[in-house]
Amino acid sequence: MKVAIFGLGYVGCTAAGCITAQGHTVVGVDVSEGKVAAINEGRSPVHEPGLADLIAKARAEGRLSAVREIGDELDDCDIAIVCVGTPSGVDGAHNMSYIAQVTRAIAGALKPDRAAPLTLAYRSTMRPGTTEQIILPIFRARFGDATAKVVELVYNPEFLREASAIKDYFDPPKIVLGTLDGTPSANMEKLHDGIDAPVFHVGIREAEITKFVDNTWHAVKVAFANEIGRVCQNLGISARKVHEIFVSDTKLNISPYYTRPGGAFGGSCLPKDVRALQHIAADIGANTHLVDSLLRSNEAHKHHQFQQVVQGLEPGAKVLLVGLAFKADTDDLRESPAVDMARKLLDAGYKLHVYDPGLKPENLVGANLGYAFAFLPSIESLLVDKATAESGDYALAVATNRLVDTLDLGGVSVVDVSAIA
Incomplete structure (x- = not known):
């Protein structure tokens, strides 16, 4: 064909x-x-x-x-x-x-x-x-x-x-x-x-709403896990152990992937589709309070993680952010939580370097290009190569994905964002 x-x-x-x-x-x-x-x-x-x-x-x-x-x-x-x-x-x-x-x-x-x-x-x-x-x-x-x-x-x-x-x-x-x-x-x-x-032959509207249901459910799972994680951390409870208990129930709780406390959700799908479902629900008079709270909860989690990262870090310290795209092995910056982390670190006065070998500003196109320069206009001056990243001249390295495993950072302290409940 x-x-x-x-x-x-x-x-x-x-x-x-x-x-x-x-x-x-x-x-x-x-x-x-x-x-x-x-x-x-x-x-x-x-x-x-x-x-x-x-x-x-x-x-x-x-x-x-x-x-x-x-x-x-x-x-x-x-x-x-x-x-x-x-x-x-x-x-x-x-x-x-x-x-x-x-x-x-x-x-x-x-x-x-x-x-x-x-x-x-x-x-x-x-x-x-x-x-x-x-x-x-x-x-x-x-x-x-x-x-x-x-x-x-x-x-x-x-x-x-x-x-x-x-x-x-x-x-x-x-x-x-x-x-x-x-x-x-x-x-x-x-x-x-x-x-x-499995193939589903359905009416057009059933097909159209499928992505809203799927992506909003994924967003619900991420936000729920992170809310529980914050409660656990503030009460001195192990969020990882609570998560282990929770996902052991494969009959009801089902998906451990989206229910693990850690990174905020981002990317080109989940935030956009949650917003759109909120608009639809309001338009038809439905009350979707959990859905309405998802983006606020996600933003709260981003700020919570930033506060945990900089706790005890001297103002003006030099920080290495490892991974800027919303997910490893992609160059998609749209609504990436790592971009928010970078902005918060810069706004707080820290000297920031970013290491992400899959990211080259000259290769960004379309909405990805627009988002990158709208939300992080200094991106070109922040990116460093592997040799610079491994120089060891950092007060702290912040890891947003598994890219950190490819670096030899010597004695630099590494904070894994995904481990912050």
Whole structure:
């Protein structure tokens, strides 16, 4: 099959690499000249373990290309996948402007005399009802009663974790395929052929809300664990032992990963989707007090960890922060708790160096680039190489991920943020 992918960020690039690895042909569409050029040169625009090899191979074999404008690329496409951003708006709701823009562009590029409908699958996180209330009307305005003969609308949420996205693509926890009438999409089934996972054929709204439920639940687990951790620490109780007892109950408590006291949640999904779910709940008159408290609790935990880090540290001391991205093996800075830690250390007057070999400011693109320079404008002057990090000239090293294990810091005291309940 030939597949078009709109939006060449983390989700879109991973999809492009994995879909071409399955033997399909992919054309990527993105307004970013840098991303398009990178793909056409056989390079990955984003840092994700294993992705560079997939993209280089696909490009060398002629199964991957990228353009900035659609043109006639959709004429012979079987599937188009939309992976554009849906960032938080000022009120917490997802900003649907990119979804509307790309939908109008696709509708304008589709020809009414197609031999078969284009299967148009959205993977961007969207409010339930978006397909029926925003996307479908755009196509009906152009094609009227013939819409179903031109386009098949699908919502197919992704469950990719940065730094393990390729593995997650081929070994997902589930596959959710939502259509307007809840019936299976033959093209989407073909696209997922060979991937072993439970498949849910559901209505479009059930599919649309899936990511909200999943990501908000993950956020609930992290915030709950950290609240209990703070109570335990202030009472002189071992949070680790309490956690050990708690997760031993695999019948009810289930997931030890998100219930371990430690790091705050961050990244491009959890904070954004929690905000959007808050907005939805308020809009429909629901009372979701726990959800409403999640971001405040997360911010409180960031500040709690900062206070623990600097306890007893002399003002003006030189500090090494190991790891700035929100997760190891990625260069994604969006809403990274480590960025907040860096800002707090700088605001408090400490002399800060940052070591993160996966992070190169000149390679940052899109929303990641904007976030980096909006929230940490001095990032370029803070980053140091391994030799400098290992110089030993620090009062304290603050570790945010396992990168610290790759350094020889001599006698420098290391504080592991994940161990601060």
